[in-house]
Amino acid sequence: MPSPPSRTACVDCDLLVRIDGLAGGERATCPRCGSVLTARTEDGWTKSLAFALAAAMLLLAANLFPFLSLQASGLEQVMTLPGSAVELYRGGYTTIAVLVMGPIVGIPALIVATATALLIPLRRGRATPWLVPAGKLLSFLGPWSMVEVFVIGVLVSLVKIGAMATVVMGISFWAYVAFAICFTLMITSLDRVQLWRDIEACVA
Ligand SMILES: [Zn+2]
Numbered sequence: 001m002p003s004p005p006s007r008t009a010c011v012d013c014d015l016l017v018r019i020d021g022l023a024g025g026e027r028a029t030c031p032r033c034g035s036v037l038t039a040r041t042e043d044g045w046t047k048s049l050a051f052a053l054a055a056a057m058l059l060l061a062a063n064l065f066p067f068l069s070l071q072a073s074g075l076e077q078v079m080t081l082p083g084s085a086v087e088l089y090r091g092g093y094t095t096i097a098v099l100v101m102g103p104i105v106g107i108p109a110l111i112v113a114t115a116t117a118l119l120i121p122l123r124r125g126r127a128t129p130w131l132v133p134a135g136k137l138l139s140f141l142g143p144w145s146m147v148e149v150f151v152i153g154v155l156v157s158l159v160k161i162g163a164m165a166t167v168v169m170g171i172s173f174w175a176y177v178a179f180a181i182c183f184t185l186m187i188t189s190l191d192r193v194q195l196w197r198d199i200e201a202c203v204a
Contacts, residue, residue, distance in 0.1 A: 008037050008193055019193070038149045038193035045198075049119040051186035056112050058179035063105065066170030070161065081105060081172060103146035108183060111141050115186060118199075127202045135199050143186070 007018050008049035017037055019028045041047060062081060069078040081101075088097035118134040121127070148180040158167055 006193075010035060010037060020153075021197075022170065022194070038191050040191070040194050041189070045123045048186055048189040049116065049123060051182045051189060052112050052115045052119060055108075055179050055182040055186055056116065056201045058175050059105070059109055059112065060183060061175035062172045062179055064177070065172040067172040067176070068158075068170050069168045070165045071168065072165035078170070081169075081176075103144055104150040107141055108147050108179075111138065111145055112183065112186070114138050114141065115190065118195075122149045122195075123195070124199050125198075125202060131199045131203055135196060138190070139192070145183075147183050151177060151180045 007016050008028075009016050010033060011033040013030060013033040015030055015032045017028070017030060019038060022028060022038065022040040024040055024044070028037045029035065030037055065080070066078045067081050067084070069076055071077075081104075085097045085101045088094075088100065114134050114137050117130060118138065121131060154173075161167055177193040
């Protein structure tokens, strides 16, 4: 069902463009610079919800198993994501534990939960009391997730640690990499303009 027209500013050139309701599979581009303003997928929100559910399961797995183990001089140290936060807390680095675990586990988990709570009723076109607050929370939390920064950070530090100790990646490391991919695909599939149009259409 096409949604009603509205005005959207182009993120690249700031031109204010009036966008008519898009049907599934259609996209709107800026008449001045040609960048894509908004796109509507053919499957509604099914793909986004599938990425969200996959991301939720992978993030859970990333917290349940060993993340990586370090072997040096006959000693082996196995690290888990929650375990490293507990170690920081025990060492008196509570703020660092929160600053590290927040953007890589806490906030992404909250984003996935919020997106799931939003997409399930949106797919069915059902109005629920939390649609608007969940949409606002999703927009607010977005910039605070550092999933891809963490994956790159781990890879960079492994190059350094690799010279001092033998590093073996655990199940959780691969689960987190797969989570990062699903999480990024979920975020990129959530078209902000279409999301808010559907929320408005549901609550109207
Ligand atoms: Zn433009």
